[in-house]
Amino acid sequence: MTGQPVRQGHPAPGHARHARRAGTAPAPPPASGPAREGRAPAGRRPLSRTVRAGAGLLFSRDPLLRNGHLLAVSSVLSAGLGSVFWFLATHWYDDETVGLSYSALSMSLLLAGVGQLNLSDFLVRFVPSAGHHTRRIILTCYAVSAGVSTLAACGFLLLVPVAAPGLDFLLTPVTAGCFVASTAGYAVFVLQDGALTAVRRPGWVVAENTVFACVKIGLLGLGAALALFSGILLAWAGALAVSLLVTNVLLLRRAVPRHVRTSTTAQRPAGALRYAAADYTGSLFRTAAYTVVPLLVLNELGAEQSAYFSLAWVVGYVLYLVTRNLGSSLVVEAARNPGRLAEHARKVLRHATLLLGAAVVLVVALAPWILSLFGAGYAEHGTALLRLLALSALPNIVVSIAIDAARARRRLRRAVGLQAAMCVLVLGLTVPLLPVLGIAGAGLAWLVTMCLLATPLLIRRARWLAAEPGRSS
Numbered sequence: 100m101t102g103q104p105v106r107q108g109h110p111a112p113g114h115a116r117h118a119r120r121a122g123t124a125p126a127p128p129p130a131s132g133p134a135r136e137g138r139a140p141a142g143r144r145p146l147s148r149t150v151r152a153g154a155g156l157l158f159s160r161d162p163l164l165r166n167g168h169l170l171a172v173s174s175v176l177s178a179g180l181g182s183v184f185w186f187l188a189t190h191w192y193d194d195e196t197v198g199l200s201y202s203a204l205s206m207s208l209l210l211a212g213v214g215q216l217n218l219s220d221f222l223v224r225f226v227p228s229a230g231h232h233t234r235r236i237i238l239t240c241y242a243v244s245a246g247v248s249t250l251a252a253c254g255f256l257l258l259v260p261v262a263a264p265g266l267d268f269l270l271t272p273v274t275a276g277c278f279v280a281s282t283a284g285y286a287v288f289v290l291q292d293g294a295l296t297a298v299r300r301p302g303w304v305v306a307e308n309t310v311f312a313c314v315k316i317g318l319l320g321l322g323a324a325l326a327l328f329s330g331i332l333l334a335w336a337g338a339l340a341v342s343l344l345v346t347n348v349l350l351l352r353r354a355v356p357r358h359v360r361t362s363t364t365a366q367r368p369a370g371a372l373r374y375a376a377a378d379y380t381g382s383l384f385r386t387a388a389y390t391v392v393p394l395l396v397l398n399e400l401g402a403e404q405s406a407y408f409s410l411a412w413v414v415g416y417v418l419y420l421v422t423r424n425l426g427s428s429l430v431v432e433a434a435r436n437p438g439r440l441a442e443h444a445r446k447v448l449r450h451a452t453l454l455l456g457a458a459v460v461l462v463v464a465l466a467p468w469i470l471s472l473f474g475a476g477y478a479e480h481g482t483a484l485l486r487l488l489a490l491s492a493l494p495n496i497v498v499s500i501a502i503d504a505a506r507a508r509r510r511l512r513r514a515v516g517l518q519a520a521m522c523v524l525v526l527g528l529t530v531p532l533l534p535v536l537g538i539a540g541a542g543l544a545w546l547v548t549m550c551l552l553a554t555p556l557l558i559r560r561a562r563w564l565a566a567e568p569g570r571s572s
Contacts, residue, residue: 169301170424178417180312191323198402200331201409205393212386214248215286217379219293226297230362244286252282284339298358311342381515384522408538411481415488426503433507462489487542494553524548
């Protein structure tokens, strides 16, 4: 959710060596012999160029792309290890337990999203220019988000008998404590990703998410061995605790001091409360769109269908995360150099389309095989859903980058409006489509929503891409 930061304008130590491996540095002179006198075999040149282009894309000298790609790698790796977690969960627990646990975790993520107040994006936007104010800003955000998330989780538990009776297993003392701790911990977990991104340590985000996923898998096995009904939730909470401890020691003792030493500015966030309030409002709409749908599936179709939905969503959502991570890199670089925002936004749009275009084709083609890893029932019931979610990731590129560009310019009315429209359309379409199409109805709701939002943005792209940075929110 590679560790050395790269100062703007200075290549990383050893970069030339990595660039030569990647094909981005000048190649050594060709060896003597007949091969020099003619052109390379026709079949080899396109492959060579493709490999060099792909490697050059990943190991770009541009911090915008390099950091964005590392964050995308983090999402893919996290999703892969997360899929292993759910693969093992589906084999060690029955479908009903998996469905209930996933719904509980979805609610925990929703409450953490509410409680963290979107301060992760706040850190991404303001820490790059905060200088010696960085540590105080990060710790203040941690304290606020953990406190609000704890209150939100406790409030939800009080309402479980009325709002979500299917989750009444959360009301036992141990499970309730685990749920509250997981919600508060995940809020801080999200914030530390934002902090690491803001101080240009995306490699540490990769390491952090790897630690979280591996510990989670290990604890899942322990819970299954002990035949714990809440083993999935306990594994999640324990892995969060380990990841938070390790990552924040490194963040606060190494990354933040280095960021302070190399900063050329030390600005307090101007209009911080106004920005945070507007940005948080927008994030609530997006978070609700992501996390309420699983509860709609559970309430309308039952725990078994909820399990089928959850695994398809886990796989499909990673495509959305890739775009969001590239957008986070866009916001960081725009905070450092606002004048290049339009240029950066166009570049991110191009690269996101290249990266996800191929990924979407693969997911659509391999959807039955991917889901069959979790069991025959998952492939049978979830293939159409996964394909629809994958297709929706393409128009989502335009929507997500438009939101991030507006946030970087502090044009938050546009950002909030797009996210509100997303929430209303997704939930408004999911409710009538679920009884007719089953869980595939949720995928169709996402595809239709993204197409409706992306179409006018594409038509008017010159306006929102070329606009000068503004201060209004």
